[in-house]
Amino acid sequence: MRHLGRLGIVLLLLFLAALEVDAENPSLPLVMANDNRTPAGQLKNGVLNLELEISQGRWYPEDETGQYRDAYAFGEKGRPPQSSGPLIRVPQGTQIRVTIHNTLPLAVKIHGLHAHPGDPNDTARLEPGETRELEFPAGEPGAYPYWGTTSDKSLKGRRAAETLLSGAFIVDAPGMPEQDRIFVLSVWLKVDPSGFELIPSINGKSWPYTEHLTYKMGEATHWRVINASDDPHAMHLHGFYFRVNAVGDGEHYERYSEQQQPKGVTEFIDPGHVFEMTWTPERAGNWLFHCHMMMHMSAPAALHPKEAQPAAYSEHDHSGGMGGLVIGITVLPGSIPAAVPVVTKAPRKLQLVISENAEKVPLYQLQVNDPQAPSESDKTKSPRLLGPPILLTRGEETEIEVKNLTSSTTAIHWHGIELESFYDGVAGWTGSAQQTTPAIAPGTSFVAHMAPPRAGTFIYHTHWHDQKQLENGVYGPLIVLEPGQKYDLEHDKTFVFSIGRYAPFGSMLIVNGTPEPDPVELKTGTIYRLRLINITTNESDLRVRLEGEGAPVQWKVIASDGADLPAALLKSSAADMGLTVGSTRDIEYESDREGHVEMKISAPGFEALIMQPFDIVFAK
Ligand SMILES: [Cu+2]
Numbered sequence: 001m002r003h004l005g006r007l008g009i010v011l012l013l014l015f016l017a018a019l020e021v022d023a024e025n026p027s028l029p030l031v032m033a034n035d036n037r038t039p040a041g042q043l044k045n046g047v048l049n050l051e052l053e054i055s056q057g058r059w060y061p062e063d064e065t066g067q068y069r070d071a072y073a074f075g076e077k078g079r080p081p082q083s084s085g086p087l088i089r090v091p092q093g094t095q096i097r098v099t100i101h102n103t104l105p106l107a108v109k110i111h112g113l114h115a116h117p118g119d120p121n122d123t124a125r126l127e128p129g130e131t132r133e134l135e136f137p138a139g140e141p142g143a144y145p146y147w148g149t150t151s152d153k154s155l156k157g158r159r160a161a162e163t164l165l166s167g168a169f170i171v172d173a174p175g176m177p178e179q180d181r182i183f184v185l186s187v188w189l190k191v192d193p194s195g196f197e198l199i200p201s202i203n204g205k206s207w208p209y210t211e212h213l214t215y216k217m218g219e220a221t222h223w224r225v226i227n228a229s230d231d232p233h234a235m236h237l238h239g240f241y242f243r244v245n246a247v248g249d250g251e252h253y254e255r256y257s258e259q260q261q262p263k264g265v266t267e268f269i270d271p272g273h274v275f276e277m278t279w280t281p282e283r284a285g286n287w288l289f290h291c292h293m294m295m296h297m298s299a300p301a302a303l304h305p306k307e308a309q310p311a312a313y314s315e316h317d318h319s320g321g322m323g324g325l326v327i328g329i330t331v332l333p334g335s336i337p338a339a340v341p342v343v344t345k346a347p348r349k350l351q352l353v354i355s356e357n358a359e360k361v362p363l364y365q366l367q368v369n370d371p372q373a374p375s376e377s378d379k380t381k382s383p384r385l386l387g388p389p390i391l392l393t394r395g396e397e398t399e400i401e402v403k404n405l406t407s408s409t410t411a412i413h414w415h416g417i418e419l420e421s422f423y424d425g426v427a428g429w430t431g432s433a434q435q436t437t438p439a440i441a442p443g444t445s446f447v448a449h450m451a452p453p454r455a456g457t458f459i460y461h462t463h464w465h466d467q468k469q470l471e472n473g474v475y476g477p478l479i480v481l482e483p484g485q486k487y488d489l490e491h492d493k494t495f496v497f498s499i500g501r502y503a504p505f506g507s508m509l510i511v512n513g514t515p516e517p518d519p520v521e522l523k524t525g526t527i528y529r530l531r532l533i534n535i536t537t538n539e540s541d542l543r544v545r546l547e548g549e550g551a552p553v554q555w556k557v558i559a560s561d562g563a564d565l566p567a568a569l570l571k572s573s574a575a576d577m578g579l580t581v582g583s584t585r586d587i588e589y590e591s592d593r594e595g596h597v598e599m600k601i602s603a604p605g606f607e608a609l610i611m612q613p614f615d616i617v618f619a620k
Helices: 006-021 162-163 376-380
Strands: 030-034 042-044 046-057 069-076 081-083 085-093 095-102 108-111 123-126 129-135 142-149 165-171 179-193 193-201 212-218 219-229 233-237 242-248 251-255 266-269 273-280 287-293 326-332 348-356 362-367 389-393 399-402 412-415 447-449 458-463 473-479 492-502 506-511 520-523 528-534 543-548 553-562 572-574 574-580 585-589 595-601 606-617
Touching: 006 030, 046 081, 046 085, 046 520, 069 085, 069 162, 081 085, 085 095, 095 123, 123 129, 123 165, 142 242, 142 251, 162 179, 165 179, 165 219, 219 266, 266 273, 273 362, 348 389, 412 447, 458 528, 458 585, 473 492, 473 528, 506 606
Parallel strands: 030 046, 030 081, 046 095, 069 081, 085 165, 179 219, 212 326, 348 399, 389 473, 492 528, 520 606
Antiparallel strands: 042 046, 046 069, 095 129, 108 123, 108 142, 142 165, 179 193, 219 273, 233 266, 233 287, 242 251, 242 273, 287 326, 348 362, 399 447, 412 458, 458 473, 492 506, 528 585, 543 574, 543 595, 553 572, 553 585, 595 606
């Protein structure tokens, strides 16, 4: 020290202090991503012995060159903490003995470590430093979340460091295939005066660092999705339909019979809930499975303060402006010979023109040029927050040229349509390694080919991760009719629910482009087909109710996401249902009475309902 001199000592102290600040908690272990393929603990003679530890770790939602957050996580004793927590997976009939050690300076309350179905209030509280042993039978087959809280909050109320305290608990029925994949959804959410942070992850990672799945064409695919986050999600699969085989609420698990399995492309999942899905990839290329809520599929602003601005996205950005709850899937050609398209005549040609609206509200206007259905009326109307319907015919080869006359880049996704990957519309991702779908730069066009194999209600919408486009009408109904069928405007009524920005009110829920839709006249004794579409930005739990005299009327849901409902599910029901973002429903409605009914659309984020009135008049 004598040689350092006073200034030297001051500098050394400053240096040491800086080191300390720089490496706050330098000994924190890394929180490892968990692919949920390897069950934790030792299973012997029908007993699972498992030692869990709750500790603080350093979590990198992307890779280790990116940002980190210090979070609480479960781990197996002697191993690093994990997100999601260690996989508990046992055959039915197993006895579970789990020892949990809380290394945190905070008490932790643990939910879900008990036999299922059980009491959701059956929890275990561990004081700082405490070790507890729990023993219970596995219970009924199914998939369940287990989770912890350091704030004594519900799943919906957990914030920041405690949001990673979640894991999957699977009980396998005898003979059930275990070739499934398990995806645990988490959302790091911090809402305090220091700022707002939202970092969604699947099995501990945010896109593009989520696991990239590869399947062969024709390979049966079985997934379980567990929502351990605060928010409901709308999980959407590109290019293929999936069946929902089972659903769970965290305690109860219900397996559907084959006749009752709903089929769709988007599935709603509440916090603490689970669903099981199966699908078969039938076309090669790159595809996505993602939450359809813009805020859960965009590059988290908390991690990318600059890049999260849409203007910075480019087709060279390999994340594509996406982030969070997104999984990439590559389907390899496999052994099935590719179907040879039988082209009997020249494809039908349509044009979707996107241009800037001189009035600026909305920012964009869309026009469909269809030589078979010239609609002068649409062209003379003032721009609305909604594109005109695109009408296709089942099985007919069609080319849609998307012409971008705006000053912003875009990409259009044909939501729910079974088509080739290259035309699916995710710039820089869909297609193949040799040729991915290009972004549609200002002044350029992209021609999408499709021959939709089923008739129904679909959506076209921007897949450019720009809220401005989705809030300014870059979407519309995509309706596929049976060959020979005419679009019968008299009996076929489409309602698109979306979000529009209306100064000075900000974001509003709207129906067919307006917050105050005009009444629609219906006739008594006439069957109508109502096509309902949710293409909002983030409304995963939108509700639609059709009310007459204060109570829901009866209607019949006939199709979901464009797929006809199985006969076992076709029945008249009270007109009150959830319609998650990225979903469509076709409904039959008939009234034998004159009067007034109202379709009420509500979403938790919006105080005001929107109403679509109907006047029912006597049919002469
Ligand atoms: Cu979501």
